[in-house]
Amino acid sequence: MAPGAVGKSEAKTTVSPAAVRDAALTLFAERGYHGTALSQIAAELKIRTPSLYNHMRAKQDLLRDIVADTTEQVWADYEEAVEGVDDVAERLRNATRVYALRHATHRREALVVNRDIASLEEPARGNVLELRRRHAQAFRGLIEEAGGVDRESATLAAFGILEMCVSIARWFREDGPLTAEEVAAKYSEYALRIAGLA
Amino acid sequence: MAPGAVGKSEAKTTVSPAAVRDAALTLFAERGYHGTALSQIAAELKIRTPSLYNHMRAKQDLLRDIVADTTEQVWADYEEAVEGVDDVAERLRNATRVYALRHATHRREALVVNRDIASLEEPARGNVLELRRRHAQAFRGLIEEAGGVDRESATLAAFGILEMCVSIARWFREDGPLTAEEVAAKYSEYALRIAGLA
DNA sequence: GAGGTTAGCTAACGCTCGTAAGTAACGCAG
DNA sequence: CTGCGTTACTTACGAGCGTTAGCTAACCTC
Numbered sequence: 001m002a003p004g005a006v007g008k009s010e011a012k013t014t015v016s017p018a019a020v021r022d023a024a025l026t027l028f029a030e031r032g033y034h035g036t037a038l039s040q041i042a043a044e045l046k047i048r049t050p051s052l053y054n055h056m057r058a059k060q061d062l063l064r065d066i067v068a069d070t071t072e073q074v075w076a077d078y079e080e081a082v083e084g085v086d087d088v089a090e091r092l093r094n095a096t097r098v099y100a101l102r103h104a105t106h107r108r109e110a111l112v113v114n115r116d117i118a119s120l121e122e123p124a125r126g127n128v129l130e131l132r133r134r135h136a137q138a139f140r141g142l143i144e145e146a147g148g149v150d151r152e153s154a155t156l157a158a159f160g161i162l163e164m165c166v167s168i169a170r171w172f173r174e175d176g177p178l179t180a181e182e183v184a185a186k187y188s189e190y191a192l193r194i195a196g197l198a
Numbered sequence: 199m200a201p202g203a204v205g206k207s208e209a210k211t212t213v214s215p216a217a218v219r220d221a222a223l224t225l226f227a228e229r230g231y232h233g234t235a236l237s238q239i240a241a242e243l244k245i246r247t248p249s250l251y252n253h254m255r256a257k258q259d260l261l262r263d264i265v266a267d268t269t270e271q272v273w274a275d276y277e278e279a280v281e282g283v284d285d286v287a288e289r290l291r292n293a294t295r296v297y298a299l300r301h302a303t304h305r306r307e308a309l310v311v312n313r314d315i316a317s318l319e320e321p322a323r324g325n326v327l328e329l330r331r332r333h334a335q336a337f338r339g340l341i342e343e344a345g346g347v348d349r350e351s352a353t354l355a356a357f358g359i360l361e362m363c364v365s366i367a368r369w370f371r372e373d374g375p376l377t378a379e380e381v382a383a384k385y386s387e388y389a390l391r392i393a394g395l396a
Numbered sequence: 397g398a399g400g401t402t403a404g405c406t407a408a409c410g411c412t413c414g415t416a417a418g419t420a421a422c423g424c425a426g
Numbered sequence: 427c428t429g430c431g432t433t434a435c436t437t438a439c440g441a442g443c444g445t446t447a448g449c450t451a452a453c454c455t456c
Binding site: 251 | 413414
C-alpha cells in the first residue's frame with residue numbers, strides 16, 4: 001500500500017508527507033524558510049523532529065516542492081485563461097482574474113513563493129525564475145498588443161498589475177467582506193484601467 | 199571625538215556604525231534577516247565577526263533601526279506630500295508619487311521592511327505595524343473622500359495602489375530606461391485610474 | 397502467529413550561529 | 427612622552443540547527 005495513504009477507515013492519527021508539507025507551508029508563510037525550524041514543523045504535527053524524516057528527504061525539498069508546484073500551476077492557469085479568447089482586452093482581463101484569484105485562494109503558497117525564492121537552491125531556482133519570466137513577458141505582450149500604451153509603459157504596467165495581484169495574498173481574508181471571486185473581478189478591472197483600456 | 203567620525207583626511211580604513219548598517223542593509227535585502235549571518239556582514243567589511251560588536255549592540259538592533267527609520271520616513275513623506283494641497287485627487291497623486299519614489303530610490307530598505315517585519319521583535323514590531331496601518335488608512339481615506347468609488351472598493355484600491363508601489367523595489371534599476379521620477383509619475387497616474395479619478 | 401514494513405522514539409553527530417572576554421596595536425590629548 | 431580611548435584580533439561559550447543511526451512497538455499480509 002502506498003505510504004501515508006490511509007485505508008477506508010480514516011484518521012489513523014499517523015502523519016503523511018502531505019501533512020508535513022502543509023504544516024511547512026503554513027510556517028514558511030508565517031516566518032519564512034530560514035525563520036522556520038524543523039522542530040516547529042514537528043511540533044505542529046505533534047511528533048519529534050527526526051520523525052519528520054519518515055515523510056520527507058530534506059528541508060530544502062519541502063521548499064522546492066511548494067515553490068515549483070505553485071509556479072507551474074500559475075503558468076497553467078494563464079494558458080487556460082487566454083486559450084481560445086480572441087479579444088485581447090478580454091485575454092488580459094482573464095489572465096489577471098485567474099492570477100488574482102490564485103493569490104486569494106492560495107495565500108500561503110503565494111507568500112512563500114514571493115518571499116523565499118532566494119532560499120531555493122539551484123537548479124530549482126533557475127527553473128522557477130524562468131517560468132516567472134515567461135509569465136511576466138506574456139502579460140507585457142498582452143498589454144502591448146492591446147495598444148493602449150507605448151512599449152516602455154507596457155513593461156511598467158505589467159509589473160504593476162502582477163504585483164498588485166501578489167499583494168492580495170497579504171491582506172485577503174476568507175471571512176472578509178468580499179469573496180475571492182469578487183476581489184479578482186475588481187482587480188482585473190483595475191488591470192484594464194492601468195493598461196489604458198478602460 | 200565621535201566614534202567612527204573620520205577627521206578631515208578621509209578613509210582611515212576603519213569601520214563605522216553606518217558602514218555596518220549599510221552592509222547589513224544590502225545583505226538583508228538580498229537574503230533576508232534570518233538568511234544573513236553576521237559573519238557575512240563582517241566579510242563584506244573585511245573584518246572578523248566579533249569586531250562588529252565595536253559598532254553595534256546586537257543583530258536584532260540592525261534590523262530594528264533599518265525598519266523603524268524607514269517606516270518613519272515613509273510617514274513623513276506622506277505628511278509632507280499632502281500638506282497644504284486642497285484638491286483631493288492631487289493629494290492622492292502626491293502621496294502615491296512620494297511613496298513610489300521612495301521605493302525606487304531606497305530599494306534595499308523597502309525590500310527589508312516588506313520581507314522581514316515578521317522577524318522584528320516587540321515592541322518595535324508593534325510600533326512599525328501601527329505606523330503602516332495609519333499610512334494605509336490615510337490612503338483609503340483619500341480615495342473615499344475623492345468619491346470615485348464606494349467604501350469597500352476604496353479599501354481594495356488602497357491596498358492595490360500601495361502594493362503596486364512596493365513592487366517597484368523589486369524590479370527598478372537605476373541604470374534602466376526610466377528614472378525614478380518618471381516611474382513615480384507613471385504610477386501615481388495609475389493610482390488615479392484605479393481610484394476612478396481618471 | 398511469524399516476518400516484513402512502517403512510523404514513532406532517543407541519542408548523538410558536526411556544524412554554524414550570535415555573543416562574550418581578554419589582549420595587542422594604533423592615534424590623539426595632555 | 428605618557429596614557430587613554432578606540433578598533434580589531436583570537437579564543438571560546440552555549441545554544442540551536444539539520445541530519446543520521448539505531449531501537450522499539452504497532453500494524454498488514456500470509
